[in-house]
Amino acid sequence: MKEKTGIPNPQERNALLSERRNLKMTRSAHAYVRGNTAQFYEWLEENPTHNLPCGPSIWICGDCHVGNLGPIANLQGKIDIQIRDLDQTIIGNPAHDLIRLGLSLSMAARSSALPGVITAQMMEQFMAGYEHAFDSEEIDKDLIAIPPPIKMIMRRAGKRTWNALAKERISGTASCIPLGKCFWPLSAEEKADIIALFERKAISYLVTSLSRCDESTEVNVITEVNVIDAAYWLKGCSSLGKLRYAVLLSVGSSTSNEKNLCLIDIKEASVATAPRYATAKMPLEHGERVVEGARHLSPYLGERMAAAHLLERSVFIRELLPQDMKIEIDQVTQEEAQKVARYLALVLGKAHVRQMDSSTRKHWLKELRHNRSKSLNAPSWLWSSIVELIKNHEGGYLEHCRKFASRFATPA
Helix, strand or coil: CCCCCCCCCHHHHHHHHHHHHHHHCCCCHHHHHHCCHHHHHHHHHHCCHHHCCCCCCEEECCCCCHHHEEEEECCCCCEEEEECCCCCCEEECHHHHHHHHHHHHHHHHHHCCCCHHHHHHHHHHHHHHHHHHHHCCCCCCCCCCCCHHHHHHHHHHHHCCHHHHHHHHHCCCCCCCCCCCCEECCCHHHHHHHHHHCCCHHHHHHHCHHHHCCCCCCCCCCEEEEEEEEEEECCCCCCCCCCEEEEEEEEEECCCCCCEEEEEEEEECCCCCCCCCCCCCCCCCHHHHHHHHHHHHCHHHHCCEEEEEECCEEEEEEEECCCCCCCCCCCCCHHHHHHHHHHHHHHHHHHHHCCCCHHHHHHHHHHHCCCCCCCCCCCHHHHHHHHHHHHHHHHHHHHHHHHHHHHCCCCC
């Protein structure tokens, strides 16, 4: 796709975002799966629910693919691999997270041209990793060695600085957000509402939380927060038709001339596609739902988030830290595929298990260990679901490429 040289105004955003998303999903079958949550839940609706176990009523990610996991830092600077995108979070069936992540890993294996038997072995390791979280009383400790591809990402995350974050996100360390490919200009109304948002005490409290964790910071010192720049952010495939902004702030005490820069991500929270349990009680505001789900599933991220309203829409806000990164697994070897599947399933298992009491854990683990054949040490419902979903998405991917990628193909 040849992008327009001009920067679009707010009224032109949706058409260009739609075109960009559709082209992005043609890159690989795995990219198509990541960008098409709706097709996964359409499949769920079309299939009899009795084929899947009825898991405990807990917060689930709702869109648990590989790219939605990665290193996350907490307020004290500690780093852990946790779920990093909670737009679809609801109280629902944890089996849905298992199938969605299993599908994502399986498509990554197919994109790496690995034999089909490796996918079967991955699912065995996948379930072993998930169940390992249930077997341990100390679920917050790493129970399985971190595989090399993820260890490398963790090392990179631990070494990253604000300058690295600024270079990656806003193309430099200057006190502005450059308009162009990734950032588009705001309307006057958007600018005014964003400035007003950070004048609210609850929001300014969030963005100064990191400085408050510094033992040298005096409790009674007033911290000033000022908006330096802001822009509409083209990020991921989920921004179509939604508010998404990057905001550069200056944060410092009223008694010092030294100011720190921080980058804020504002994202609209809309209705979740993932099916919730009918009796589950969740916050009515979608932004509050996302924040509450994050606090249960990804504590490191949840403590750095807040819900608010912007332009009369529900949004959630978080400060981006240099250590926050996504896991990109588009190409893996046979050995790496199994280790990565086992480890990421452990991460998911820890997120689920920390919400269950001992009795619930035992019941869910017992359920997971049912329905296994002699030839595959994974639940039959998980394997059959992934096989069917792969067929479903492979066909959808090819049709998507025919519709969209061919528009921009260069003639021979």
